[in-house]
Amino acid sequence: xxxxxxxxxxxxxxxxxxxxxxxxxxxxxxxxxxxxxxxxxxxxxxxxxxxxxxxxxxxxxxxxxxxxxxxxxxxxxxxxxxxxxxxxxxxxxxxxxxxxxxxxxxxxxxxxxxxxxxxxxxxxxxxxxxxxxxxxxxxxxxxxxxxxxxxxxxxxxxxxxxxxxxxxxxxxxxxxxxxxxxxxxxxxxxxxxxxxxxxxxxxxxxxxxxxxxxxxxxxxxxxxxxxxxxxxxxxxxxxxxxxxxxxxxxxxxxxxxxxxxxxxxxxxxxxxxxxxxxxxxxxxxxxxxxxxxxxxxxxxxxxxxxxxxxxxxxxxxxxxxxxxxxxxxx
Amino acid sequence: xxxxxxxxxxxxxxxxxxxxxxxxxxxxxxxxxxxxxxxxxxxxxxxxxxxxxxxxxxxxxxxxxxxxxxxxxxxxxxxxxxxxxxxxxxxxxxxxxxxxxxxxxxxxxxxxxxxxxxxxxxxxxxxxxxxxxxxxxxxxxxxxxxxxxxxxxxxxxxxxxxxxxxxxxxxxxxxxxxxxxxxxxxxxxxxxxxxxxxxxxxxxxxxxxxxxxxxxxxxxxxxxxxxxxxxxxxxxxxxxxxxxxxxxxxxxxxxxxxxxxxxxxxxxxxxxxxxxxxxxxxxxxxxxxxxxxxxxxxxxxxxxxxxxxxxxxxxxxxx
Numbered sequence: 001x002x003x004x005x006x007x008x009x010x011x012x013x014x015x016x017x018x019x020x021x022x023x024x025x026x027x028x029x030x031x032x033x034x035x036x037x038x039x040x041x042x043x044x045x046x047x048x049x050x051x052x053x054x055x056x057x058x059x060x061x062x063x064x065x066x067x068x069x070x071x072x073x074x075x076x077x078x079x080x081x082x083x084x085x086x087x088x089x090x091x092x093x094x095x096x097x098x099x100x101x102x103x104x105x106x107x108x109x110x111x112x113x114x115x116x117x118x119x120x121x122x123x124x125x126x127x128x129x130x131x132x133x134x135x136x137x138x139x140x141x142x143x144x145x146x147x148x149x150x151x152x153x154x155x156x157x158x159x160x161x162x163x164x165x166x167x168x169x170x171x172x173x174x175x176x177x178x179x180x181x182x183x184x185x186x187x188x189x190x191x192x193x194x195x196x197x198x199x200x201x202x203x204x205x206x207x208x209x210x211x212x213x214x215x216x217x218x219x220x221x222x223x224x225x226x227x228x229x230x231x232x233x234x235x236x237x238x239x240x241x242x243x244x245x246x247x248x249x250x251x252x253x254x255x256x257x258x259x260x261x262x263x264x265x266x267x268x269x270x271x272x273x274x275x276x277x278x279x280x281x282x283x284x285x286x287x288x289x290x291x292x293x294x295x296x297x298x299x300x301x302x303x304x305x306x307x308x309x310x311x312x313x314x315x316x317x318x319x320x321x322x323x324x325x326x327x328x329x330x
Numbered sequence: 331x332x333x334x335x336x337x338x339x340x341x342x343x344x345x346x347x348x349x350x351x352x353x354x355x356x357x358x359x360x361x362x363x364x365x366x367x368x369x370x371x372x373x374x375x376x377x378x379x380x381x382x383x384x385x386x387x388x389x390x391x392x393x394x395x396x397x398x399x400x401x402x403x404x405x406x407x408x409x410x411x412x413x414x415x416x417x418x419x420x421x422x423x424x425x426x427x428x429x430x431x432x433x434x435x436x437x438x439x440x441x442x443x444x445x446x447x448x449x450x451x452x453x454x455x456x457x458x459x460x461x462x463x464x465x466x467x468x469x470x471x472x473x474x475x476x477x478x479x480x481x482x483x484x485x486x487x488x489x490x491x492x493x494x495x496x497x498x499x500x501x502x503x504x505x506x507x508x509x510x511x512x513x514x515x516x517x518x519x520x521x522x523x524x525x526x527x528x529x530x531x532x533x534x535x536x537x538x539x540x541x542x543x544x545x546x547x548x549x550x551x552x553x554x555x556x557x558x559x560x561x562x563x564x565x566x567x568x569x570x571x572x573x574x575x576x577x578x579x580x581x582x583x584x585x586x587x588x589x590x591x592x593x594x595x596x597x598x599x600x601x602x603x604x605x606x607x608x609x610x611x612x613x614x615x616x617x618x619x620x621x622x623x624x625x626x627x628x629x630x631x632x633x634x635x636x637x638x639x640x641x642x643x644x645x646x647x648x649x
Contacts (some may be wrong), residue, residue: 225389226432229387229418230418233415235449
């Protein structure tokens with residue numbers, strides 16, 4: 001068992017290393033120069049601009065050779081220092097990100113878990129109710145095939161523009177200042193609901209379809225037939241089938257995490273929701289290397305951590321993985 | 331003959347397919363006596379597994395078309411799965427063909443058995459002692475109850491399923507190809523256990539479905555030979571093997587190798603041809619096309635009739 005986790009951990013560390021390296025490379029090989037952007041915003045005289053450029057280059061560490069920049073990046077990373085934002089100069093990137101992370105997590109975690117839970121329940125139900133299978137499941141196919149942002153735009157148009165039930169942008173009402181009040185919490189919830197709903201719906205369709213197919217497969221498995229031959233009530237057979245069908249769904253969850261995060265990012269952009277996705281858009285628009293790197297890094301860490309968690313859960317709920325680890329299969 | 335446990339009368343079970351009904355079991359009648367161990371043999375597709383399954387659980391494609399099954403004097407509602415539930419496990423039980431995958435892979439075996447028993451309204455604690463005794467009888471360590479099915483070898487799984495299936499002392503046990511996936515030494519152990527279970531009255535009567543005549547020859551009291559959805563011959567084991575009356579049985583037995591005989595000069599005889607399609611079975615005797623003795627009368631269907639006490643045959647030449 002320990003060996004298994006050591007190997008897994010090794011793979012995760014390697015993945016992290018590669019991801020960080022790519023993360024560092026992407027902004028640097030992107031066309032454009034952040035310092036130029038800042039200078040053009042300041043509209044200085046040419047000679048002042050020149051000295052300003054030299055100064056900014058040294059502040060951001062861009063005057064050093066690439067390999068030096070790369071090593072510095074790792075050094076800073078290990079100290080928790082991700083550099084200074086270009087867009088919100090001179091705020092440190094870490095602070096900017098930490099302010100946005102709660103919004104993204106508040107969207108992503110409930111949307112992921114609830115859609116997984118509800119999708120599984122619903123799919124299992126559809127597997128044994130013909131009418132559900134024939135009516136609501138086709139809707140699931142449509143939902144899962146819908147791009148996140150398209151559904152987000154549709155919801156924003158329908159419930160934001162046309163009916164005006166929900167606000168269209170922001171994390172809370174512009175007329176409020178953050179406070180521990182009921183009014184503020186309500187405003188937060190109001191702004192949170194539509195982005196959450198669009199993420200939830202798309203993911204829900206996929207889980208429901210997957211679960212329906214898995215449960216039908218499990219109910220036709222030999223162990224299910226054997227239990228039925230021995231007169232076991234349907235309840236028991238279905239409980240076993242549901243539990244066994246959950247295993248591939250859990251693997252699916254691990255595989256889907258990246259997609260879900262990407263979905264959350266575009267959804268945030270559609271609703272101008274002040275999470276990481278919104279930061280990515282601003283960082284790209286402003287040539288903000290450091291912010292972009294920081295956001296990607298956070299996403300990488302989050303996805304890796306969640307995957308590791310699922311690995312552990314899998315070992316707990318599927319005895320077959322444990323047997324394989326001990327290596328004593330009879 | 332001893333009192334009858336099972337009485338099957340003109341049983342018809344068909345498979346529903348897109349191309350029509352496959353008449354896998356077409357008018358089958360026989361009885362199994364108390365304590366009798368019956369071998370049910372035939373080539374693949376002859377309907378022997380269909381017969382076995384019909385006695386306990388019809389799958390989704392199977393349809394009970396006609397005929398009755400009586401167990402201990404009570405009629406089994408084989409077409410009604412809900413009502414059958416009361417009989418399953420307690421009155422009639424099965425060791426399925428797929429014993430290797432019959433147990434839930436994600437439950438410890440002991441826990442699965444407990445949940446199964448409780449779901450049938452039987453207390454697990456009350457059965458535990460008996461369960462352990464029977465595990466010991468088939469040579470399994472009590473510790474297997476703490477294991478997952480994947481941790482058992484094929485032979486162990488087969489024996490485990492055997493113990494589970496017979497735990498509530500059913501009147502009738504259907505053992506479907508129980509030895510087919512095993513090596514010879516495991517085959518012998520399982521076959522002996524079947525006899526042992528009968529002798530200890532764990533089960534009253536047993537039907538052993540197999541394609542392996544030489545296996546049932548060693549353990550069965552009588553043998554039924556099936557061909558193309560119908561019974562060809564039923565007789566006490568010795569009679570059937572040494573004095574078969576149906577040409578199909580004769581050819582089947584002729585195709586078996588014998589110990590102590592060298593076959594380098596003489597080829598083993600097979601049966602030329604193949605069985606007819608059961609989608610639209612031919613009129614008359616279904617073995618007619620492959621039978622060396624066929625004559626005009628065979629265009630009429632032969633009845634399954636006793637030619638001697640306990641010996642019934644469906645062949646015009648045998649009457």
